[in-house]
Amino acid sequence: MSVxxxxxxxSQESMVHLECIHVLFDRTLALDLxxxxxxxxxxxxxLGHSGSGKTxxxxxxxxxxxxxxxxxxVLGVDPAARESGARRAIQRRIAMxxxxxxxxxxxxxxxxxxxxxxxxxxxxxxxFGWYPVAxxxxxxxxxxxxxxxxxGHRRVxxxxxxxxxxxxxxxxxMQEADVILADEPVSALDPELAEDxxxxxxxxxxxxxxxxxxxxxxxEVAKRFASxxxxxxxxxxxxxxxxxxxTDEDAELVYRGYRRDSARRRKRDDRVAKSxxxxxxxxxxxxxxx
Amino acid sequence: xxxxxxxxxxLWWSEVDLGALLSSGPRFAEFFSRLVPPDWSATxxxxxxxIETLMIAIAGTALxxxxxxxxxxxxxxxxxxxxxxxxxxxxxxxxxxxxxxxxALLCVxxxxxGPFPGMLAIAFHSVGMLSKFFAEEFETAxxxxxxxxxxxxxxxxxxxxxxxxxxxxxxxxAFSVYRLEMNFRDAAVLGLVGAGGIGYYIQLYVRGFQYxxxxxxxxxxxxxxxxxxxxxxxxxxxxR
Numbered sequence: 270m271s272v273x274x275x276x277x278x279x280s281q282e283s284m285v286h287l288e289c290i291h292v293l294f295d296r297t298l299a300l301d302l303x304x305x306x307x308x309x310x311x312x313x314x315x316l317g318h319s320g321s322g323k324t325x326x327x328x329x330x331x332x333x334x335x336x337x338x339x340x341x342x343v344l345g346v347d348p349a350a351r352e353s354g355a356r357r358a359i360q361r362r363i364a365m366x367x368x369x370x371x372x373x374x375x376x377x378x379x380x381x382x383x384x385x386x387x388x389x390x391x392x393x394x395x396x397f398g399w400y401p402v403a404x405x406x407x408x409x410x411x412x413x414x415x416x417x418x419x420x421g422h423r424r425v426x427x428x429x430x431x432x433x434x435x436x437x438x439x440x441x442x443m444q445e446a447d448v449i450l451a452d453e454p455v456s457a458l459d460p461e462l463a464e465d466x467x468x469x470x471x472x473x474x475x476x477x478x479x480x481x482x483x484x485x486x487x488x489e490v491a492k493r494f495a496s497x498x499x500x501x502x503x504x505x506x507x508x509x510x511x512x513x514x515x516t517d518e519d520a521e522l523v524y525r526g527y528r529r530d531s532a533r534r535r536k537r538d539d540r541v542a543k544s545x546x547x548x549x550x551x552x553x554x555x556x557x558x559x
Numbered sequence: 560x561x562x563x564x565x566x567x568x569x570l571w572w573s574e575v576d577l578g579a580l581l582s583s584g585p586r587f588a589e590f591f592s593r594l595v596p597p598d599w600s601a602t603x604x605x606x607x608x609x610i611e612t613l614m615i616a617i618a619g620t621a622l623x624x625x626x627x628x629x630x631x632x633x634x635x636x637x638x639x640x641x642x643x644x645x646x647x648x649x650x651x652x653x654x655x656x657x658x659x660x661x662x663a664l665l666c667v668x669x670x671x672x673g674p675f676p677g678m679l680a681i682a683f684h685s686v687g688m689l690s691k692f693f694a695e696e697f698e699t700a701x702x703x704x705x706x707x708x709x710x711x712x713x714x715x716x717x718x719x720x721x722x723x724x725x726x727x728x729x730x731x732x733a734f735s736v737y738r739l740e741m742n743f744r745d746a747a748v749l750g751l752v753g754a755g756g757i758g759y760y761i762q763l764y765v766r767g768f769q770y771x772x773x774x775x776x777x778x779x780x781x782x783x784x785x786x787x788x789x790x791x792x793x794x795x796x797x798x799r
Binding site: 363364365367372385389392395396440444 | 701703704706707708709710711712713714715716717720721722725726728729799
């Protein structure tokens, strides 16, 4: 049932690399990953109950969050680098599609799409609203690709939810990133539209051979599009492998396990919190509390 | 309790004298009766100086907006670090606390008589308030949109230009037009200290008891203020 698309085959080149990750909010362990390695061109769907750590994982990879301990590398670089030039350079390589669309409602569709190229155009010229002609053409092409041709001049606030969704896709594609993250990208749409929108995203991404990470609630939909499934429960990895191998028992583990384990989970969180606090005197270690 | 005490003390301090107010009736009446008929011979002069006042207000407001936008970015705590935004707020508070008339007197002694010091004073005085309003408006911006624009690898400047500013345009325009209205009224008194505009004639005619000419002055000012009020309504409706 998987979507047939042209594009380079997944290679072994590492795109995303996480090691010994602990993310602690107050005394709750939001994420606890020994290691996660994602290669170029993979389409990874991350399943899990809300609160399982899906969003935390994508925020880590986007560099919006620093882990309490451990190492995050995208293309070999820390996405939350403190030096602003280095951070901008790596941010450009990672596109993020948020659950809320985060478009500028007052601006036109094409202006919002053009935001995708801000990282590669002249910072000074762009302050006066100037973009290279090539970028305008690219924006038109991307809009056509997502099926919004002719709507470029419309204000985003006049569009329907489904159309806005495609503007968000267009902005992410415009960025020409190496990794595209999508956190519950279609949860605002009704189920049928949602699957169509997801299909569109997967097609556009596969055409470019870019690495895709999608957080999703529905295992059935994920199995249809994924080249790899990752299941999270209570911030821990409970499944990592081929979508075909994802059984009902695995689904049970991902979606039910969190209830049974809540007492054990609190105990574990306390233990990790204590050990981290003990280490917190170390100057390099900063506990992240959002 | 405390409040009424305070107000009572303030009334006493202001030497409120009901007797003087009541007995002043005939004098007010005389003032109003002498406003008619207006002496239209002053019209040319009054219209000319009113336009000068309006131009002082427009130029001063424009200069103030240009300066206040970057200051507003720096004072907004969501896009500037606290060690920038906090001192910026103190500075803006200081600017706001200096009365316009003092600024105008300083400008006149610095650059001489005429409309130019008036415009400088108006601009200087407006910057404090506009920057504060702008900064507060910027702080209401949607953080998700800022993060989305920043996440494309945009610089700080680009994030302000494409993420923050477009969200705030309607309010920035509304505040600026509102400030223009205020600045016209402020500029009308600047002539008292020699900083150009209609204020010079206000004091000339009032002190000279030429109330027929004062009537023309008042009429022209009322017309201009009403027009500005309409203008600001149209502009706010147009920029959404």
